Every structure is written in C-alpha cells, then in structure tokens.
Amino acid sequence: MSDTLAPPPTKGLDADGLLAAYTTMRTIRAFEERVHEEFASGDIPGFVHLYAGEEASAAGVCAHLDVRDSIASTHRGHGHCIAKGVDPVAMMAEIYGKLEGSCRGKGGSMHIADLSKGMLGANGIVGGGPPLICGTALAAKLQGTGGIGVAFFGDGASNQGTTLEALNLATVWNLPAVFVAENNGYAETTSSTWSVASDNIADRAAAFGMPGVIVDGFDFFAVYEAAGEAVARAREGGGPTLIEMKFTRYYGHFEGDQQTYRGDEVAQARASLDCLLRFRDQVTSAGQLTAAQLDQVDAEVAALIDEAVAKAKGGTAPTEADLLTDVYISY
Amino acid sequence: MSDAVVGIVANPLSGRDIRRLVARATVFPTTEKAGMVLRLLAALGAAGVRQALVATDLGGISATVARGLTWRGGTTWPEVAFLDGEPVTQTAADTTAAVRRMVAQGARVVVCLGGDGTARVAAEACGDVPLLPLSTGTNNTYARMTEATVAGLAAALVATGAVPAAAATTRSPLLRVRCGEASASALVDVAVSTTRHRGARAVWDPAGLTELFCTFAEPGAIGLSSIPALVAPCPRTSPDGVAVRLGRPARTVVLAPLAPGLVLPVEVADLRPLRPGRPVTVATRAGVVAVDGERELEFGPDDEVTVVLDPAGPHCIDVGTVLSVAARDGLLSSTPDPQEEPR
Numbered sequence: 001m002s003d004t005l006a007p008p009p010t011k012g013l014d015a016d017g018l019l020a021a022y023t024t025m026r027t028i029r030a031f032e033e034r035v036h037e038e039f040a041s042g043d044i045p046g047f048v049h050l051y052a053g054e055e056a057s058a059a060g061v062c063a064h065l066d067v068r069d070s071i072a073s074t075h076r077g078h079g080h081c082i083a084k085g086v087d088p089v090a091m092m093a094e095i096y097g098k099l100e101g102s103c104r105g106k107g108g109s110m111h112i113a114d115l116s117k118g119m120l121g122a123n124g125i126v127g128g129g130p131p132l133i134c135g136t137a138l139a140a141k142l143q144g145t146g147g148i149g150v151a152f153f154g155d156g157a158s159n160q161g162t163t164l165e166a167l168n169l170a171t172v173w174n175l176p177a178v179f180v181a182e183n184n185g186y187a188e189t190t191s192s193t194w195s196v197a198s199d200n201i202a203d204r205a206a207a208f209g210m211p212g213v214i215v216d217g218f219d220f221f222a223v224y225e226a227a228g229e230a231v232a233r234a235r236e237g238g239g240p241t242l243i244e245m246k247f248t249r250y251y252g253h254f255e256g257d258q259q260t261y262r263g264d265e266v267a268q269a270r271a272s273l274d275c276l277l278r279f280r281d282q283v284t285s286a287g288q289l290t291a292a293q294l295d296q297v298d299a300e301v302a303a304l305i306d307e308a309v310a311k312a313k314g315g316t317a318p319t320e321a322d323l324l325t326d327v328y329i330s331y
Numbered sequence: 332m333s334d335a336v337v338g339i340v341a342n343p344l345s346g347r348d349i350r351r352l353v354a355r356a357t358v359f360p361t362t363e364k365a366g367m368v369l370r371l372l373a374a375l376g377a378a379g380v381r382q383a384l385v386a387t388d389l390g391g392i393s394a395t396v397a398r399g400l401t402w403r404g405g406t407t408w409p410e411v412a413f414l415d416g417e418p419v420t421q422t423a424a425d426t427t428a429a430v431r432r433m434v435a436q437g438a439r440v441v442v443c444l445g446g447d448g449t450a451r452v453a454a455e456a457c458g459d460v461p462l463l464p465l466s467t468g469t470n471n472t473y474a475r476m477t478e479a480t481v482a483g484l485a486a487a488l489v490a491t492g493a494v495p496a497a498a499a500t501t502r503s504p505l506l507r508v509r510c511g512e513a514s515a516s517a518l519v520d521v522a523v524s525t526t527r528h529r530g531a532r533a534v535w536d537p538a539g540l541t542e543l544f545c546t547f548a549e550p551g552a553i554g555l556s557s558i559p560a561l562v563a564p565c566p567r568t569s570p571d572g573v574a575v576r577l578g579r580p581a582r583t584v585v586l587a588p589l590a591p592g593l594v595l596p597v598e599v600a601d602l603r604p605l606r607p608g609r610p611v612t613v614a615t616r617a618g619v620v621a622v623d624g625e626r627e628l629e630f631g632p633d634d635e636v637t638v639v640l641d642p643a644g645p646h647c648i649d650v651g652t653v654l655s656v657a658a659r660d661g662l663l664s665s666t667p668d669p670q671e672e673p674r
Contacts, residue, residue, distance in 0.1 A: 198360060199389070199390050199394075200361055200390060205351075206358045211351040211352040212358065213348065213352050222531045222532065225531040226352065226531050241352055282528055285629065287631070
C-alpha cells in the first residue's frame, strides 16, 4: 500500500469498526468450535445448535444496532447473543447450566437471554421470534425511542404461520422492524429447496408490501451494506424489510446430527466461502487492517474462550433451593 | 416438426439485490420467471421447435416449469429436456455451464432470462449461437422487456431457419476488463469506483464513481449508461463506445436515472469516444470495477486495470426485426383451404 494513498473508508466503517466486526465474528466462531469440542465430552446438558458458518449475518446486522434496539433469535442463537453484546463468559456458564450463567443456568443453550442488552432470547419455538419483534417494534414506535426490532429466523420458520402473520402485521402497523431470514439450506434435515414454495424467502416480501433482498450471507460487507440500509429505513419510519441470507451451517442441525441428508457443501464452504477468511483477505488486501492486527484479535478471543470454559466448568451448580427462583412473577 | 433445438436459461437470482431496498426496484419472483419460461415453451411448440433444453436451478424455476408442463391445457409443448445431472453452484458459473451444454447439444438459439449481468454471462458462453436476452433483472438496458410469448415466436423462427440468423441478429460489442490475473466483461458499462469492497454488489450510489466506459449510451436507458446518454448519446449501432471521467472539476452535472426509483445528480468531468480495439488504462489507483452495474473486481495500487472495446460480442436476436421478416414473408400466416370446415 502506497503512503500517498489513504484508503477510502468503507461506508460507515473505520478501522475500529472493522476490528470490532472481525472480533465479533471470531468470537462467535471460537465459541462455537469450542462448544462443539466440549459437547463431545458429555459435560454440557441438553441440546446445542451451532451457528458456525453464519457469523457474518449476526455481526453484519448487529453492527448497526445499539441499546435502543432489540433482537429475537432462534434455537441457533449463540451468534446473535454475542453480536448483540451478551457476555460470552456468562453464556458459556449458561450452556453448562451454572448459576453464573446469563439466566442463572435455567435456560441453557436454547434460551439464553439478556434483556439489558436487548437480546430477547434464543427461542426453542420455530417462528417464535418474529411476533415478539412486532411487539418491541410497536413499543419503540409508540414510545418514540428511535429503536428498532430485528427478528432472526430460519428457512424452517419462514414457513410458519407466526412468521407470515408477523410480516403482515409489521407492514400494517408500519413497524420499525427488520426480518432476517437465515436460509442455511435445511430446516433440521429438510432441504429448503423442497420445503419453501417459490424457494426464495425474499420473494414473499412483495406479498406483504415490503422490500425483500437476497444477500450472500458469507460476505460480511454484503450483509453490512444491506442491513445498514434496512436499519436506516426502519429508524426513519420507512417500515419493515425482509433480508434473506443464503449460506451453509458448518455443523449439523444439533450436535450429534449424523447429517446423512447433505453432501460435501460444508467442506467447500469452509475452503472457499468462509466469512472470516474472506473478511481477512478483503481488509488486508485493501490495506484497511494488517494481518498482525487480526492475529492479535484471534489470540485475545482464544484466551477469552479458554477463560469462559474454565469458569463454566468451575461454576456453581444450582441446588434444589434454586428451582423455583426467577420462575414466577407477581404483577 | 423441424429438428430445431432452443436452449432456455433463467437466472434464479436476478432482480433480487439491494436495489429492491434502496431504490424500490422491481421484484421478479420465481413464479413469474417460471411463467415466462412456460410462455416461451408454448410459443416454441406452436411454431414447430422440436426440442427445448431448459437449465436446472436450485431457485425453484425449473421445478415450477416441470410442474407446469404436467398440464397441457390446449398447449403444444415441444419436447423439453432439463439439463440436470451437474452440480448447481448457485453462482454465475451455472449459467455458463448450462449455455455451454446447450451449444454442445445443438441449440440454434439460446434464450436467457435475467438482467444485463445474466446476458453478459450467457453471451460469453454462447459463441456464435444467436442469443435472445429477456429482462428479468433490475437494469434492463441490454436485455429488452419483451413479452416471452412473442420472444418465443422469434426464437422459433430463427431456430427453425424460417428467418435466417444473419437477417435477424446484430453483433453486440463487449467491454473487456483486465486486472492482473482477473478479467471480466460487460455488455453495457464498466464503472470504476473508489469503494473498497464488492459488498452488496449493485452500484447505486454515485459517490466514489471515478470512471465509466459504455459500449453504447442511449437516451431512454436506465443505469450508469444514462449518464453519457443524456449529454452525448452514442447509439447501439455506433462502432465507438464512450469513456467518461466523473467527479471534479465538473464540466456538466447530469440528472441521471441510475436505477429504478433513483434519479441523482452526477458530476461529469470529461467525455470522449472509446475506439474499438484500443485498450485504455484506468487512472483510479484502488477500488472496485463494476461490470453492467455489479461490483466485480477489487484492485489495489499495484494492479493495472485496462478496458478495451471488443466489437466481436454476441449475435443478438432482435425480436421486432424477426417478426417484421415473418410478416413480410407470410411465415406465420396461411391461406385457408376453402374445402375445410370453418374453425
């Protein structure tokens, strides 16, 4: 890179912003790869659904969000949590079912929530998130907070009545909402090319009077640009948008899934499409960040995940006395 | 029934990008693309084409067409062969592979459904086989908006030899871009921007645009070619293209329709003819090159980027011309036999 040529900024993203985006994606990846390893040892109770491969979606969307905004997630929620600012150490403790967890160990992987961060929760109900977001978006609109709601959901959820009702309601109420369809090709084990009539989830947006856009979900910059426009439109009162991310999840539907329903697309994606590899290549060849800066992030994230796992394993197991705490609320 | 074969490829991803969001551009749903393919097939069958080769995709088009063919409803379908059995990558490589297979299997016309980007990819693969591009994209400058049924008749007339290809096609030029090892081509425009990443691919924001090269620039067009078109029009029939420097010091400010729903002022510093066969080196030192409105190649200060106007592009079918010949020569009309019962 020549000294005389200052690289023009990527719209709205300076070097700090790029580093933050990379840190988010790397944290998600390292978190998920580690949960994959640790789950095999049998210490983690319940099911885990890993987000590895899809990092650019959570990071590229949440980079535009702040404390006013809320997100609803899916059963595959770790990435959304991390991107929205939930503490990975508390998340790991939650997955291990410990009192130090985000939800005092009662939620586990599929129900991590942190309302203080605007993270309404991972959600075991397929298609459960979009109606929740209509609620928070309506609240933001009525209270004039300037906040927006973002619902992440999968290709399976795209066929649920709850999702379609939420899309309709969002337009009818002109809500400040963004619907992010994360189409990783399979609803559990069912191919979306078989189960999604019209095949493109984004096609459905037109029926609800909102823009529908398809984005390469492996490309952080593509996600970032599209999400930026959708978030700005929502904040300015322009109404909801549907964005469909196309990508592949790197692991099975859940840990332990034998994946007999798919071919070698994961190996191909990891080799040539991976969002972290592409981001590294793009920002270093454009002279925006150095490989050393990115390596340092990798090292810091690795240390953080080691710490999270050590603390989770050494955390406090709930006792019988904790069973009914935080379960009921009196109005 | 003739031995004519026609290939049909439809891009499942055209008409879907960020311009739906930033510029309220047309949505081209899968169901409409499949409907267009079925209308093409109906016209091909009616006009005596023996076989249609239809590309397969994972976007739902070929599946919807296959379902549609199960109901005849008075239509004479040609024999339809789906080009399956090869891996689908869901990238432009699928269009390239499908068109090559069509050419290898004897297609006499290739019909492609997509935007200018899809037509460009099909053009590179179809060689001397006439190409009929139908617009299902966003910027419809090269590919024309034509009813698929009428386009199907024109494709059939050329494929059966009823209208000689030489009388019905014109050879379009291509812009060829070289950037180190990488290369790309464009049917309408090559734009250079200081934007750093391919990002959401489409170009809709004039900020950062520095240079623009067009094969032609006709008033009435939408997209980047509208910039020179509204100052110094350059018709499709001209052997020259046009090269534009954008930004300051501005000689002219053009209010240009850059995308559907998007009319913006663009500063033009300089305009000059682009002569065929003479490579021009891009002056911008780092950024991206967009071909037909899509950011394609990223380059840095160490990369030399050149653009050349190549007159030997695809042989493109003009639907209106074909049907004019058909009208003149009575190819689609006949004198009824007075002995026959009235229909």
